[in-house]
Amino acid sequence: xxxxxxxxxxxxxxxxxxxxxxxxxxxxxxxxxxxxxxxxxxxxxxxxxxxxxxxxxxxxxxxxxxxxxxxxxxxxxxxxxxxxxxxxxxxxxxxxxxxxxxxxxxxxxxxxxxxxxxxxxxxxxxxxxxxxxxxxxxxxxxxxxxxxxxxxxxxxxxxxxxxxxxxxxxxxxxxxxxxxxxxxxxxxxxxxxxxxxxxxxxxxxxxxxxxxxxxxxxxxxxxxxxxxxxxxxxxxxxxxxxxxxxxxxxxxxxxxxxxxxxxxxxxxxxxxxxxxxxxxxxxxxxxxxxxxxxxxxxxxxxxxxxxxxxxxxxxxxxxxxxxxxxxxxxxxxxxxxxxxxxxxxxxxxxxxxxxxxxxxxxxxxxxxxxxxxxxxxxxxxxxxxxxxxxxxxxxxxxxxxxxxxxxxxxxxxxxxxxxxxxxxxxxxxxxxxxxxxxxxxxxxxxxxxxxxxxxxxxxxxxxxxxxxxxxxxxxxxxxxxxxxxxxxxxxxxxxxxxxxxxxxxxxxxxxxxxxxxxx
Amino acid sequence: xxxxxxxxxxxxxxxxxxxxxxxxxxxxxxxxxxxxxxxxxxxxxxxxxxxxxxxxxxxxxxxxxxxxxxxxxxxxxxxxxxxxxxxxxxxxxxxxxxxxxxxxxxxxxxxxxxxxxxxxxxxxxxxxxxxxxxxxxxxxxxxxxxxxxxxxxxxxxxxxxxxxxxxxxxxxxxxxxxxxxxxxxxxxxxxxxxxxxxxxxxxxxxxxxxxxxxxxxxxxxxxxxxxxxxxxxxxxxxxxxxxxxxxxxxxxxxxxxxxxxxxxxxxxxxxxxxxxxxxxxxxxxxxxxxxxxxxxxxxxxxxxxxxxxxxxxxx
Numbered sequence: 001x002x003x004x005x006x007x008x009x010x011x012x013x014x015x016x017x018x019x020x021x022x023x024x025x026x027x028x029x030x031x032x033x034x035x036x037x038x039x040x041x042x043x044x045x046x047x048x049x050x051x052x053x054x055x056x057x058x059x060x061x062x063x064x065x066x067x068x069x070x071x072x073x074x075x076x077x078x079x080x081x082x083x084x085x086x087x088x089x090x091x092x093x094x095x096x097x098x099x100x101x102x103x104x105x106x107x108x109x110x111x112x113x114x115x116x117x118x119x120x121x122x123x124x125x126x127x128x129x130x131x132x133x134x135x136x137x138x139x140x141x142x143x144x145x146x147x148x149x150x151x152x153x154x155x156x157x158x159x160x161x162x163x164x165x166x167x168x169x170x171x172x173x174x175x176x177x178x179x180x181x182x183x184x185x186x187x188x189x190x191x192x193x194x195x196x197x198x199x200x201x202x203x204x205x206x207x208x209x210x211x212x213x214x215x216x217x218x219x220x221x222x223x224x225x226x227x228x229x230x231x232x233x234x235x236x237x238x239x240x241x242x243x244x245x246x247x248x249x250x251x252x253x254x255x256x257x258x259x260x261x262x263x264x265x266x267x268x269x270x271x272x273x274x275x276x277x278x279x280x281x282x283x284x285x286x287x288x289x290x291x292x293x294x295x296x297x298x299x300x301x302x303x304x305x306x307x308x309x310x311x312x313x314x315x316x317x318x319x320x321x322x323x324x325x326x327x328x329x330x331x332x333x334x335x336x337x338x339x340x341x342x343x344x345x346x347x348x349x350x351x352x353x354x355x356x357x358x359x360x361x362x363x364x365x366x367x368x369x370x371x372x373x374x375x376x377x378x379x380x381x382x383x384x385x386x387x388x389x390x391x392x393x394x395x396x397x398x399x400x401x402x403x404x405x406x407x408x409x410x411x412x413x414x415x416x417x418x419x420x421x422x423x424x425x426x427x428x429x430x431x432x433x434x435x436x437x438x439x440x441x442x443x444x445x446x447x448x449x450x451x452x453x454x455x456x457x458x459x460x461x462x463x464x465x466x467x468x469x470x471x472x473x474x475x476x477x478x479x480x481x482x483x484x485x486x487x488x489x490x491x492x493x494x495x496x497x498x499x500x501x502x503x504x505x506x507x508x509x510x511x512x513x514x515x516x517x518x519x
Numbered sequence: 520x521x522x523x524x525x526x527x528x529x530x531x532x533x534x535x536x537x538x539x540x541x542x543x544x545x546x547x548x549x550x551x552x553x554x555x556x557x558x559x560x561x562x563x564x565x566x567x568x569x570x571x572x573x574x575x576x577x578x579x580x581x582x583x584x585x586x587x588x589x590x591x592x593x594x595x596x597x598x599x600x601x602x603x604x605x606x607x608x609x610x611x612x613x614x615x616x617x618x619x620x621x622x623x624x625x626x627x628x629x630x631x632x633x634x635x636x637x638x639x640x641x642x643x644x645x646x647x648x649x650x651x652x653x654x655x656x657x658x659x660x661x662x663x664x665x666x667x668x669x670x671x672x673x674x675x676x677x678x679x680x681x682x683x684x685x686x687x688x689x690x691x692x693x694x695x696x697x698x699x700x701x702x703x704x705x706x707x708x709x710x711x712x713x714x715x716x717x718x719x720x721x722x723x724x725x726x727x728x729x730x731x732x733x734x735x736x737x738x739x740x741x742x743x744x745x746x747x748x749x750x751x752x753x754x755x756x757x758x759x760x761x762x763x764x765x766x767x768x769x770x771x772x773x774x775x776x777x778x779x780x781x782x783x784x785x786x787x788x789x790x791x792x793x794x795x796x797x798x799x800x801x802x803x804x805x806x807x808x809x810x811x812x813x814x815x816x817x818x819x820x821x822x823x824x825x826x827x828x829x830x831x832x833x834x
Contacts (some may be wrong), residue, residue: 042817205613230781232684233787246682
């Protein structure tokens with residue numbers, strides 16, 4: 001085990017004690033910068049944190065699995081390449097693609113943590129598991145409607161056949177973390193993969209211990225000996241652990257804390273490129289008066305996006321009414337600039353919809369940081385045009401339950417899956433997809449055209465045709481206005497200064513294979 | 520005494536049974552669904568239905584209850600929905616941490632609260648006693664999460680005297696275990712100590728004005744002998760009740776303190792289970808809490824009999 005720590009304790013004077021005490025009393029807004037211990041480390045162990053218990057079966061897409069997925073498992077593709085938004089080969093060495101097939105040549109010399117060689121049959125086994133509805137995992141909806149089947153052409157080649165032309169072949173395979181068949185039954189408690197670190201132990205509520213996998217396929221990696229994930233529920237306590245030198249990696253940091261930590265020299269704030277996620281308010285089109293698109297449009301005119309981006313989301317990413325950045329190839333400028341903050345226009349639209357005196361409605365919030373501030377700002381503006389918006393806060397489980405049942409008028413969301421392809425964004429967003437749409441758009445007059453376009457966009461690999469299709473889809477999003485986009489949502493991680501060579505990917509799955517600990 | 524304990528344990532059976540029914544129904548009345556939570560925000564109804572089948576949540580409630588009860592009497596608490604681990608193993612894994620915290624906090628309450636309560640009762644006009652009274656009020660009014668974060672920032676982040684979080688068993692690394700216990704026990708013990716001081720002071724003041732103490736003074740006994748031999752023994756009875764209740768609460772888990780100090784105790788287990796609607800964990804933990812309170816009350820009654828021979832326990 002390579003590990004070398006050098007610890008230097010500085011004497012504690014009364015003055016230092018008092019200074020630290022006073023500074024700590026003021027904590028919450030200002031962190032005392034009093035390093036009394038200088039620690040240098042080489043190799044060794046990285047300590048990450050997680051807010052709650054971890055899940056190890058990567059087929060269940062909860063955020064609780066993000067921190068472990070990239071360490072224990074590998075997929076055929078990931079988002080660790082030069083272009084952060086494009087899948088690059090991980091276990092896939094090379095690949096050829098036709099409209100309806102994908103043939104992948106697998107990397108040689110890859111082993112599972114149990115010592116067995118990784119082969120093409122393992123990909124077949126995992127695709128079979130992904131198409132198994134009885135497990136209740138989320139990958140079923142990705143793989144069953146699209147993949148016809150997979151076959152092992154030879155030991156290192158797998159051919160995947162698709163039911164129709166499908167543009168998201170590689171993107172979907174970034175989600176398929178490979179589990180050896182013999183470990184599938186126990187993967188939730190004893191995870192085995194081909195990742196850079198192997199599972200050692202997990203004490204629920206306490207910590208996860210991972211150890212360097214000596215037979216990892218990428219030469220010279222991983223650089224760390226161990227990774228520990230400490231479970232610390234309290235947001236401020238996680239940050240205190242980071243500042244106190246007991247942790248190196250904290251994610252799910254609230255925007256207000258990110259702003260504060262950006263100026264703290266003890267830590268680094270790593271921000272993935274914006275564009276993959278965005279804040280939005282979703283309108284339930286089956287609830288009165290939102291079945292009328294004039295009312296929905298009025299709501300879009302009533303949002304002061306720059307103010308919300310600044311006061312609620314601390315300007316970590318730009319305000320937007322589009323799902324795309326202007327630099328993105330899918331960006332539709334006309335649709336993306338359709339609205340401005342104009343309360344007079346909003347009031348006129350309400351009058352046109354027969355609601356000159358406004359109406360009463362509510363917005364449901366979960367635990368998404370900044371939502372409450374956003375809702376308060378919006379409610380103040382809406383009050384000026386007679387719309388009384390009440391704010392309903394729900395704890396997470398009740399939030400999703402209520403959302404699923406459709407018992408809400410407007411709901412505040414962070415949408416996206418980190419990927420840019422519109423087909424992926426639509427498939428993975430319950431208010432945008434065409435099946436089981438949670439905004440209940442099926443009864444809207446535009447739905448048949450929208451459905452046809454969504455199926456067209458996902459049923460071809462012709463990029464020019466897809467651009468035309470998604471231009472029209474973006475116009476429908478803007479005109480029909482059942483989502484009120486607010487700002488891009490970036491989810492930074494905060495790491496200690498000793499962590500080197502860490503890049504946070506757009507899909508939010510941390511990979512510590514190339515990460516090092518500096519002095 | 521044995522017949523008394525036996526009778527109390529028999530009385531506990533219907534209490535536990537009724538508790539099991541109430542807990543089973545209540546957690547299901549709370550909005551939320553474990554299958555929805557597990558399936559994630561974008562889950563389709565098919566996915567949710569599949570998970571319901573996997574965890575037998577699609578069965579009628581009486582069937583679910585009887586299945587759970589049947590397994591419970593055989594010692595099988597089921598498997599957690601979220602972690603897929605046996606509930607009994609999860610509880611057993613968390614209990615040592617909770618016991619460490621409970622015992623450590625009780626020690627703080629007794630060692631600090633007991634003597635200070637005596638001082639306040641015996642010398643109420645001393646400046647020290649007045650200062651203790653003020654600190655008492657502050658300790659009672661201080662929110663646990665605020666105190667916890669403050670102690671964490673001061674002693675772990677700024678001064679780095681103790682680690683900010685984590686748990687190690689005292690049997691494995693005694694010194695490290697105690698270092699890790701200091702902040703959580705101080706955080707939890709602050710308000711508990713204040714309560715002990717108040718009860719000790721009030722109880723002792725009352726006893727010190729009773730006839731038998733006046734007689735002891737008249738006999739010329741030294742004050743220290745009166746206090747230690749006569750007053751403390753009688754005055755301790757209400758304090759024992761307070762400590763028993765506090766210990767019961769501590770065994771039930773100190774959710775906020777556990778969250779702040781990353782303490783893997785049963786409080787966090789229960790809170791997370793409620794958040795995830797992990798019904799089997801919630802049910803097991805609620806029954807455990809009821810059993811703990813019954814046990815702690817029985818022990819408190821036994822302590823009464825030991826402290827005051829006039830009290831006789833009848834079955």
